[in-house]
Amino acid sequence: MIAIAIAVAMSVLMISELRDALGADWPELHATLLGVMLGAILWCLTEIALAWLTALWETECHRLMRQGELPAARVVIRK
Numbered sequence: 549m550i551a552i553a554i555a556v557a558m559s560v561l562m563i564s565e566l567r568d569a570l571g572a573d574w575p576e577l578h579a580t581l582l583g584v585m586l587g588a589i590l591w592c593l594t595e596i597a598l599a600w601l602t603a604l605w606e607t608e609c610h611r612l613m614r615q616g617e618l619p620a621a622r623v624v625i626r627k
Contacts, residue, residue: 551594559587 563583570579 551591551598554594555587555591558590559583562586 560583563580566579566583567576
């Protein structure tokens with residue numbers, strides 16, 4: 549959800565910036581499609597970054613659990 553929201557927001561901004569930057573020589577459809585394509589690429593890059601952050605967090609949590617700094621989770625059943 550985060551990656552899709554970022555990609556949609558940035559795609560809308562890129563479309564308007566591309567229309568201004570490319571000028572009147574380029575048709576609006578080409579600038580729009582270029583903005584959508586860049587938004588899709590940004591979406592993929594955001595997904596990769598979020599996966600990397602998740603892996604980093606998991607390895608850090610595992611390291612802390614092995615060092616004894618973070619106690620292991622235990623299920624307590626109360627009767």
